[in-house]
Amino acid sequence: MENILNNLPKSSLLYSMNPIGVGTFNIESLTSYVTRLSSAHNITLGVLFTKIIYPFLEKENFPRDGIKANKSSAFNNFHYNSNELVYALTNLTTIKNLENLTLINFNSFLSDYEVRSTKYWCPLCFQDCRNNKSPIYEKLLWSFEVVEVCFEHRCKLVNSCPSCNNIQYHMTRSGRTGHCYICDTYLGLTDCRKYEELPQDYIVWQKWIIENIKELLILNQQERVYNNKKWINYGENIEYIINLIANNYGIKKNDIFKVSNIPRRLYSYWKNGQRKASLYSVLKLGYVTSISLNKFFSHEEYIMGEKIRRLPQYIYQNNLYKNQKKYEINELKEELRRVIIKNEDKNNPPLSLSQITKILGYKKTETLRKKLPHETEIIVNKYKEYINEKNIKMKDDLRSIIIKLMNDGITPSSSNIEEELKKPKFFWKNSHREILSDLLEELGVVKKSK
Template structure:
C-alpha cells in the first residue's frame, strides 16, 4: 500500500526546483526548461516533442523553438499556461507560473520581453566561480532592463567569440554556452566594462528595482492583483485623475512631464492599448509611484512631482526616430525591403523591421507607410508560396522513390531512400524526416524502428 502511494506521487521528470523562487533573481522558464533537459541528458527539442507535447490537450507546433518565437514561453499567452501546467504535472513542482508573466496578463502588454537572450557576463562568471548552478534570470528578459545593478555593467546578447546573437531557447546545449560555438558566455574582464553615466544608472536603478519588486510577488498575490486590472482603462483613468488633483496639473502638463503623448493616454483609458512598462515607469518616476503600487491598486504618490532624467531619451534603446525625418525613415525602410529582393530569402516580419528602425511596435510604420507595408506582406506571401511549392515538389519526388522501392519488394527505409536519391544528407533536415513520416502514413506503411540495423 505504501509503495502504491509512493508511485502515485512520483514524477515523470525530475522534480528540479526553480532557482530564486519568490525573489527578485528568479529564473526564467526558458532557463528552467534548458536545465531540465540537461538533467535528463536530452535535447530541448526532444523534451518537448517526446514528453511535453504528447501531454498537451491540443496539438501544438514546434514553433516554440523558432528564434523569434521562443519568447512566448516566458510570456503570458495560452501556450505558456499550457506548457507550465504540463511541466508542473510532470515534475510535481508547483507555482512554475512565477517563472513567467502569466499572472500579469491583465496588467502588462504582451510585448514587454525581448526576442533574443540578454545576460550579465559577470553574473554567469560569479555562479561558476562559486560553484553555483548557472541559470538565466527572468529580469534579463525585460526590454526596459538595460544593465546589471550588481556589477554596474550593460547586459550583452552576443557571444564574445563568434559574435552571434543568442536565442532564449535552443534545441540543444547548456545554459551559459554559446548556441553556435559553445563558448563560455561569462567574463571576468572588468577592464572591458563600458562606463555608464550616473544619471542613466539612477534611471535604470529605478527601472530594475521596480521590476524586481513585481517578481518577488508570490503566485496567489499575483492572481488576486491581476484580476483587479480586468477593467484596465478605468484604472489608468483613476491614476491620471489622482495625479491631476494631487499636483494641481492639467493634462498637457502631465504629458509634457512624462514625455507621453495625449493620444497615448487616450488609448490607455479607452482600452485600445495597454501601457508599456517603459511608459508606466516614466509616469511612475515623475509621481514617485512604483509598479507594485499600480499593480496592487495602492496609488500612493510622492509629495512633489519630479522631472524625468534627460539622458534616458539619449540612450539608443529608448531613442525614437525624429518625426521630421520621415524621408530618411522611408529610405531606411526601402533599403530593408531591397535587401530581400530575392524571394528565396525570408523578409523580416513587421515587429523586427520596426525595432530595426527604432520603434518598439509596428503600429507607427503601418500608419506612416501603408504602401511599403503592402510590399512587405506581398514578399512574405511570395516566400511562403515558394516554400510550399518546394515542399510539394520534394513530397512528389519522395513519394515516387517510396513507390518504386515497394514495387521492387524493398522496404523504404531511410538508408534505401538515400541510396535511391543519392543525397546522404537529405534526412539531416528534420522537415524531410517529417515528410517521410507523413507519406508513410498516407500510403499505409508502418515505420520500423532501428531501420539502419534492420537494413
C-alpha cells in the same frame, strides 16, 4: 512517433527539479528552467519538447525540431504557449507555482511586448554561479525589455556570443544555459560595459527601473493573481490614477504627460482599452510622482511625492545615443518600438521600413531586418496593410471615374482619366498603370491580350 512517456514511471515523469531564486527578484525564467531540466535529463530541448512535452499536451502540430528559437521568448511572457508549458511541466515535475517564472499573472497590467525576443545576460552573474559551483541560470528580470544593466555587477547586460558574435535566443533545439547555442562558447566571459563608462543619468534611470521591477518579481502567486484581477478593466484603472495625479498636484493632465515625456494621445488608447501603457511609460509616470510600480499595480493607496519630480534629463533630450550613428541594439529596438506605436496613429500614414532605415542613418533595410526581425516584420506588415487599403480606395475611385466617362460617351483613356482626376502625371507610375489595366479588363472595356 515513439512516446517516451510510456517508458517512464508514472509517479515522476521528469525530475522534481526546483527552479532557482523562487520568492526573490533573482527568480529564474521559465525558458531557463526548462533548458536546465533538459540538461538534467541528458536530452536536448528539442527531444524534451517533441517526445515528452508535446505528446503530454496531445499536440499534433508543432515545429519538427520542437523549438522555434526566434519565438521562444513567448514562453516567458503570458502567451498561450507559456500557459501550456507551465501546465505540462507542473504535471510532469510535480513542481508548483511555475507561473511565477513567467509574466502569466501580469497579463491584465502589462502589455504583451515587455519581454525581449532575444536573450540578454550578465556574464558576471554566470561567472558567480560557476565560482559557487551552482547551476548557471537566466533571470526573469533579464527578459524585460527595459532592463539593460546588472545592478549587482554594475555593468550592462550583453546579448551576443564573445567568439562567434551571434545573438542568443531564450531557447534553442540543443542549447544549454550559459553557452552559445551555435559554437558552445561559455558566455560568462563576454565583455560588458562597466558603470564607469555609462552616463550618470542613464544609471539613475536604470536603477529606478530595476528596483521597481524587482518589487513585482518578489510577489507570490496569490498577490500576482489578486492584483492582476484588479486590472481587468484597464482603462478605468489608468484613468482613475491619472485623475488622482492631476488632483494631487493640481495640474492639468496634459502637463502630467509632458513632464513624463509621454505623447498625450497614448493616454486615449489606454483609456479606451485599445492598448496598455508600456512599462516604460508607467515607470516614467511613477518616477515623476514617486509611485512605485508595485503600488501602481497593487492599487494600494497612492501616496505621491510632494512635488512632481522631473525625469533624468537625457530622457527629454531623447538623444543619448543620437550622435552615434551606430545604435546599440536596445536603443535601436526602442526607436523601432516608437515607430510601431506611431504607425498606429490613423491620422498619419505609417512609415515604411526603407524610410525608417534612412532616418536612423542605415544604408540597407536588410541591416535592420537582421538585427530586429520581429520589430521590422511588424513595421513591414503595417505598411503593406496601409498600401493595400490605399490601393483598394484608389481602385474604387478610378472605377467610378471610368464608369462616369463611359456613361458620358468618353473613352476612358489614361489622359482622360488624369484630366478627370486633376492629376496630370498620375499614370507615369507603373503600379497605377497596372491598376488601370486591371480595371479596364474587369469592366470589360478591353480584353486581356494573350
